[in-house]
Amino acid sequence: QAKGAGRNTLRFFDPAMQAAASERADMEADLRRALQEEQFTLHYQPVVDHAGMVTGVEALLRWLHPAKGMVSPAEFIPVAEQTGLILSLGQWVLEAACAQLVAWNDNPQTQKLSIAVNVSARQFRHPDFSTHILDLLRTSGANPYRLKLELTESLLLTDFEEAVIKMGELRSIGVSFSLDDFGTGYSSLAYLKRLPLDQLKIDQSFVRDVLTDPNDAAIAKTILNLANSLDLGVVAEGVETAGQRDFLLREGCRAFQGYFFGRPVPVEMLHL
Ligand code: C2E
Ligand code: MG
Ligand code: MG
Ligand code: MG
Secondary structure, X not given: OHHHHOOOOOOOOOHHHHHHXXXXXXXXXXXXXXXXXXXXXXXEEEEEEOOOOEEEEEEEEEEEEOOOEEEXXXXXXXXXXXXXXXXXXXXXXXXXXXXXXXXXXXXXXXXXXXXXXXXXXXXXXXXXXXHHHHHHHHHXXXXXXXXXXXXXXXXXXXXXXXXXXXXXXXXOOOOEEEEEEEOOOOOOHHHHHHOOXXXXXXXXXXXXXXXXXXXXXXXXXXHHHHHHHOOOEEEEOOOOOHHHHHHXXXXXXXXXXXXXXXXXXXXXXXXX
16 A cells, blocks of 8 residues: 555554554553552462372463453563563562462461462573572572473573573472473474473363364374373363363373363462
8 A cells, every 4th residue: 555655755654553552552551550559460270180189270360450351361471571571570470479389388288289380481581580589489488399380482492501501590499390382382302302391281272172183182192102201291281171181191191280170260269
């Protein structure tokens, strides 16, 4: 459309792009305010073992926007990441998770539970990432063995050597690492072997149709075999039915997460 305007003509704006940019700017301002006004909260989704016992939870960030209601992390995490706000937001999540671990110390029913926290690329790449976590563990008194950090493949593949060092520092004091959404990225087996990981999380996109799509079934089995040969744990994500659970159990999966076992809920609504 604007082509006919000639090559030296300034094009002012594309209304759609303008709208997207201003929406992002609005969200950025809203996110800043949300941090100050404590509009964030963590929901927790159970992770269960082969027998259905809850062994831990994944912390999932929720934003209760004063006007829009609940906003999905899929919408605001990317904006927080682009604007750098993810650094304070991520720190808030880690603090809240550590405080929860400490609050669970008093009760024999909860004192062994682990909490898995999602870490974004920008947060992990910050040069002081491991130092921040070490400080936080020390000041909060949370047990590092009960903190799991979830990273994604793309995050690890940029600055691979740096990632290995950071993970090593944190693992040496007991923090463990999961590779989230496994199977959706591009990790080669050579990389996987060299990463100091504790477990893989089978992405929910493979679990969804595991009973009806032979390709998904083959991928799920391959991930389970791979994890077994590399001596890694596996959690299947997005398990919604007993059928999916049974299939994965037969194939050797020993940890599960999904609506079949429980949705992410505020801490007081967790069934343990
Ligand atoms: P994720 O880490 O892969 O988390 C799993 C997502 O799957 C969650 O979506 C969870 O609610 C959803 N889920 C769990 N079980 C089922 C199921 O059985 N069926 C279906 N269809 N979905 C299920 P949620 O809470 O909307 O979070 C989306 C993504 O946002 C997360 O994916 C994670 O990448 C990111 N995220 C959430 N909290 C945080 C956070 O504190 N920090 C960072 N950096 N990212 C976060
Ligand atoms: Mg996760
Ligand atoms: Mg995932
Ligand atoms: Mg995901």
